Amino acid sequence: MTKVEEKHAGNGSLVGKSQLPLEEKHQANDKPEANGKAKVSPKQEADGKGDTPRKSLNLYSWQEIQRHNQETDQWLVINRKVYDVTSWADRHPGGRRVLNHYAGEDATDVFRAMHLELDIARLYLKPLLIGELAPGEPSQERNKNAQLVEDFQELRRTLEAMNMFSANLGFFSLHLIQILILEALAWLMLWHFGNGWPITICISFLLTISQAQSSFLQHDTGHLSIFKKSKWNHLMHRFVMCHLKGLSVKWWNHRHFQHHTKPNIYPKDPDIDVGPLFLVGDLQPIKYGKKKIKYIDYEKQHLYFYMVGLPLLMPVYFNLQSMQVMYLGRYWKDIVWVSSFYIRYFITFGPFYGIFGTVLLIYLVKFLESPWIACVTQMSHIPMKMSREENRDWLSTQVLATCNVEQSFFNDWFTGHLNFQIEHHLFPTMPRHNYQKVAPLVRSLCAKHGLQYVNKPILKAFGDIVRSLKKSAALWMDAYYE
Template sequence: MKLQEKYAVNTSLVGRGQPHLGEEHQALGKAVASAGAEVSGKQEADGKQEVPRKSLNTYTWQEIQRHNQRADQWLVINRKVYDVTGWAGRHPGGRRVLTHYAGEDATDVFRAVHPELDVVQLYLKPLLIGELAPGEPSQERHKNAQLVKDFQELRNTVEAMNMFDANLGFFFLHLAQILILEVLAWLTVYHFGSGWRVTIFIAFLLVISQAQSILLQHDAGHLSIFKKSKWNHLLQKFLMCHLKGLSGNWWNYLHSLHHVKTNDYTKDPDARMGPLFVLGDLQPVEYGKKKIKYINYEKQHLYFYVVMLPLLMPAHANLKSFRMMYLKRDWGDIAWVSSFYIRHFITFGPFYGIFGTLLLIYFVKFLESPWFTCITQMSHIPMKMSVEENQDWLTTQVLTTCNVEQSFFNDWFTGHLNFQIEHHLFPTMPRHNYHKVAPLVRSLCAKHGLQYVNKPMLTAFGDIVRALKKSGALWKDAYYET
């Protein structure tokens, strides 16, 4: 049966790929399934829990929206109201993630970013203070209720199709590719010495290894490749810290913020590029009217080639990573990252010396940086940049991300990040399934009049510079306006 046909059938089937269900839901689902019945998609979306209704207070959206400050934070998840104020500091994803959704409905983002929601439900129960009043809609009144319902039904469908189940062999092959490249680099210098031709070849092997490492750790940071979370944690530390030399906790913190408020230049750290760049249509005008001119932003598209393209990885990422480890006294990540440098000194030190090995490390990062910059920015910089609009999950992600056309090379080269729309809608979905759900997402976007952007890779690369040039022109007009 084709995916489009599966989407047309009843979307309430309960499959084993439903990480959003709590323990009560799972037990109920098993009981109903054994009796030959089905659990409706609406019941799943509502997330009903075994809490007596008479024991819960009821609140209106007007009341909830007042609790949107750092010292007073309420969230709505599946119509239940939670006071997360006192617990926010212990949130594994960081306090800011909760602050960004204070006073709002967080149902879809909650389901999107947690791979093991049955475990998270245990933390939610003590924070439950009430529920939405019976006459209140399940989300804020300005949102399109039918669109939200359709997206939740789509999620139920892909869960029932087991699209959230990871293929362990797929990720093992990618890990094997990385390790083979690392070993081949060492064997090359061991047998042929450290001449400049050999060094260029070694750097080429290590660039591919480093690129594939960051893509694989990106998977480990988002989803449960292994059933036991401790193995996922160790895999990410190995990939990000030991193979990349960057802090895994630093990446998790910033990347979580990027996903929950994508392209919000006041909340998404990936969109906050000032004072080096101004992005989108609003920020350039804001800077221009305030007469802010750290650089000549009219020329920022040229500045991109000499600053961001070559230096994002060797300078920006490394400095930010080391700074956070130092300030947080993150001894675990410091130890893991130290193993990255120790391994390189042991492997290449006898041939290049300590200083030469450091030059090799950062030469590889310098070569990797243009690749990393292009594949991460091609799907975001040309898209909508804004401030907080509190739109529904589907609309937010579709407007702020775009796809790059699929091919075997594009999938491998980008680590399937050419499917950014699907990745942002379903961050915990294994990347080998993005192409399977893309037709369903495209169909839903067409139904609700949302533009699903899919472009050739070279066009996507060029759009980065074109978008920067456009934003620079907006800044110029606002800056010189009398």
């Protein structure tokens, strides 16, 4: 045991976004109170000049830390400091599961990647500090490549110095204006020409484009600090996600942050938990096959993907999940905001289509949007490596699970710049208008350490979804009929 000053040189707080602690726990004077401790200004904390006393911290080895990796016993390491987050997990704004995903591991890079306002995040960390790594211990687990980790952290420092994490308000304002124009144009066409079938089809496509582009914008508002004031970021996120999309912010946060922290990792990434309807990757098909599980004919699952997965992802699967999370969690803010989405549609289109017709219009638009969003989100993950937990470094974890689609004006617009999925996963809080600028640096770092940086044409990326489903089906068949 040694005396050290309780000061964080760390990089923030683990995945779940600092924006939500600000919204839910921040006091009126912008001085959050963490577990009853004395209030300290973010600047004082960042400078290590708070009024909190010194206290004795234990020294720990990695061997001991790695034993605390259970749901009821969770320790994290951030910049060589050891934190016990067990009792705080249920209050974590990003959901309790993302903390458990890194229990017993070094969380420095994921910590830094997923948080915007680090000074505030450090205040919530402080009461959880229990010790630090012993002097002889490496900063990461011994199985990780220390040079690779250092090179990635140096790359991030370089990008920060280049101002690559600052959002261009004009870029996102134009994106929002595009969405609002499409919404207004759809109503004006209906008001001027009436509700005949040709006009209904036209406005459905306009609203589909608006919904798809809203999906990309809500991705921005959920990850980025577009405005200087946090409350405006929270408000914009709710406006886009709940009012424009009709989906719950809480549902998206808790699901999406798990995906970002452990992409394509069983069972930590909910985006690859699509059984029993589909089997993806190499492990799940073999598991089902050996257990003789056959809920559907998985040999034809690529056809089910076209018939079921593409059209029903948004109108059925995501909508039902969102409603379930809001109801069971009693997330009243989300319920009110999502209600405003349906109220807006009934006020705008109800006089032309009636209540039942407006409901059909809503789900027709979501039905048309669904294949677009499903292809854009799945083309960068389903064909890539899926595995159980291997405790890799942040760079390797993200690069192995993601791939890019070639850059072009159309690809950028059609995918909302999510064609730069590698950069998006490595730097979730980076504005998407900067992905193209940093991609060459990321590619160079991957080449230095022998990591394959996959970049493919968009049509090949779409085709790889089906090819990967066929490959998984073949693995299932081999195991099932052996």
